[in-house]
Amino acid sequence: MIDYGNRTIMHIDVNSAFLSWSAVYELQRGSKVDLREIPSVIGGSKEDRKGIVLAKSTPAKKYGVQTGEALWEAKRKCPELIIVPPNFNLYTKYSNALYELLHEYSPKVQRFSIDECFIDYTGMEKNYGKPVEMAYKIKDRIKNELGFTVNIGIGRNKLTAKMAGDLKKPDMVHTIYPEEIPQKMWPLDVKKLFMVGRKTEKKLKEMNIITIGDLANTDVGILTNKLKSFGKLIWEYANGIDNSPVQTQENIITKSIGNSTTTKFDVEDYITAHKVLLALVESVAQRLRATNSCCRLVTVELKSSEFLSYSHQKKLFTPTNITCEIYKAAKELFDEMWKKEKIRQIGVRVSDLCSDEFIQTSIYDNDIDKKQALDKTIDDIRNRYGKSSVFRAVFVDSGVPEIESGTETEDYSTANQLSQIKSK
C-alpha cells in the first residue's frame, strides 16, 4: 500500500523557460548578451502575425510586459525590447536534458509540460539524503551543467509541491509540508491555486472567497452545490489534499497529436491551403510514427480571418501513420468544410490512436510497404540531418514552410486534473 500522506514529491519548474533556453543557446553560440539580463521577450515575429509574448525576461517584466499580450503592445511599453522568435526544437532538447538529469535521482519522473517535471523522491533519502538538501543540489547542478535556473517545490503530494514551486522565483527551493499549508498557502489569492482559472476565480470571489485559506475553510457542501465535483476538487487542493501518483513516461498514453499554424497571410485558395495542410501533416505524421502509433481519426480545424473556428473529422478505414494517407484524409476534410472565406489558422489533429505493432490489412491498402519505407527513410534523414534536409518540391518558393511545427499539442489520458497538460 502506498502511504499517500508520507510521500515526498518535488516539482521542478524552469524559470521563464523559453527565454532562459533561448538565452543559454545564444550564449553557447558566442553571443555576448544574456537575454535574461536585458528587456527581451520570446514571441513570433511580427510578419508572421503570431505576435504574442510567450515568455519575458525579468528586466522586461519591470516595464510591465505581460505574457500573452500582443507584441506591439509590449513594444510600446518598452521600445528597446528585444524580440526573439521561439525555437521549439531547441526547447524540446533542453526539456529532454532536464528530464534525463532528474531521472538520475528517481525512477519516477513525470514530464508535466515542456518546462515542468514532477519527481517522486519517496524512499530516496537513503541514497541521496534529505529532500531539501537534495533539491538544492539538483537545482545547482541544473544551473551549472545545463545553464538555466529552476524553482523546486517540495511537498507530500504533487499539488503542494507545485504550489511550493510557484512561491517565489527564480532559482529557489521551497517546501509546503502539511503543517506549513496554513501559513504558506492560505494567505495567497485564490487565483494562485492550481486549477482555479479566471471564471472560477470570479465565481469564488462572488462567494466572498478571496484567499486559498477562505476556500479551504468553506463548507465543501456549498462548493459542490455551486461548482459540482470541481468544487470538491479545488476544496481538496486548497487543503493540500491530492493523491494522484507521479506518472512516468511509460504509463502516460498519448490520446491525440495535433499541430496548428497561423499562416503568414490569409489563405484564400485550395492550392495554398493544401500546402499548409501537407506541411502540418508532415510534422504530425512524423510525431505519430515516433511514438510507434497509428491513428484512426483525422480532424481538420480552421479559423477564419474573422476568428470563427470550426472543424470536421473523419474516421479512417484502416489505422495508419503514413503521411500521404493522413494528408489525403485532411485534404478531403478541408475541401468538404471550407466555406471559401479567408483562413487565418489551420490545424490538423490525429486521434483514436493504436499501436503500429500489428495492423489488419485491408483490400483498400495499396503499396503500404513502399509508403512505409519511404516515410521511414525520410524520418531517418530528417532525424540525422535536420528537418529541412529533405522536403517536397511543392514547397519550393511557395511561401509555406515545408514542415509546419508551429504549435504542437499533445493530450494525454490521465487519471485526474493534476495530471493534465497545462499549456504555458
Next chain:
Amino acid sequence: MKFYCEKDIIQNAINTVQKATSTKTTYPILEGILIDAKDNTLKFTATDLDLGIETYINANVAEEGSIVVKSSLFGEIIRKLPDDTVMIETNGDNIIIKCQKSEFTLVGNNYEEFPKLPTINENSMYEISQDVLKNMIRQTIFATAQDETRPILTGVLFEVKDGKLSFVALDGYRLAVKSCEINSKNNISAVIPGKTLNEISKILEISDEKVKITFTPNHILFNLGNTKIISRLLDGEFINYRQIIPDEYNLRAKVKTNKLLDSIERASLLAREGKTNLIKFNILDKQIIVTSNSQMGKVNEEVEIELEGQGIKIAFNSKYFIDVLRTIDSEEIYLEFSTSVSPCLVKKADSNDYIYLVLPVRLVDND
C-alpha cells in the same frame, strides 16, 4: 372493422411483420402495424421505409376496415392473452381487443397516415428454395461491414451470371462468396441491405418451398406465399470482388474444420484479453502451430494438416477465422496462402460453392 381470429395465428403474424417496425423513429406511425380486414382475410403490414413486410392470415371478418396499432404494445397484449379466439374491433380511432374475460381498449391511428409499400409488378425473376436462401444468407452475412464508413459494404451482393447465383459480402478485411445453380437466364447485380437479409433469414424456414424474388431498379421483393418482404436496394457500385481473389497460391493446407475451430477458439481466449484478437499461425510440414499471447499469458495449439508447398508464418484476427469456421458446411477445408502479407483463402475440400478470403494482420518489428 371487426374480426375473430385464433390468438396464436395473430401472434405469428405480428412476429413476422414486427421485424420491419421502426423502434427509433421521428415518425411515430412507423412504430405501428397496419391491419386491413377484408374478405375473411387479414393483412398485417409494417415498414421502416427501408424494409417493408406484409403477411396474410385467414380470419372471420365480420366488418371490413383498417387501423394502425402500436406494434410493441399490441404484440405484448396478444402474447399474454389466453389461447383462444380473439375478437378485435374498432371504434373510431380506438381498437378493442376481447378474449375470454379480458378486454382492452387501445388508442390506434388512422390507417390513411400509414405509408404505402411500393407497388411492384411481380414477375418472379428467380425462384429459390427457402433453406438454400437461408443458408446463403448465413454463410455470407457475417462478412458485411458493421459501420457506415462505406455504406455499400453493409449490404450483400446478389449476383446472377450465366445460371449461377452468388451472394457476396465483404467488409474490407475479409470476403465471403457463396454460390448455387439457378434456373434463370436473367443476369443481375444488386446490393441488398444486410439488415433486410438478417430479418428475412429469421422468417425463412428450413423447407424446400420456393421463394419468389422480383427486382425493380430500386427494390427487391421476396414472396414467401403468405408473406411478402420488400426492401430498398443499396445505391452504388459493389467492389469488383473477382479481382481481389487470387487464383494462385504458394502453399495449401488441408485441415479438419472443427479441429481448427476448436484450437482457434481456445487460442482466442488469450487474444481477447489483449483486445487485439491477434493469433499467429506457424505452418509446418505436418501441423499448424496456433499461438497467441497477451499480458495474461500465452497459448500454443497444434493442429494436424496435409501440406503442399513451403511453410509460412502469418497472423490473423481470430474473429475472422472463427466466423467462417462456425458457418462453413464441410468437414475438411483447404487453406491457401501466398505470403505473410497477402490474403488467405478458405475453401471447402469437397465443393467449390464457397470461397472465403481473409486478409492477414501485418506485424511490424519496431526495431
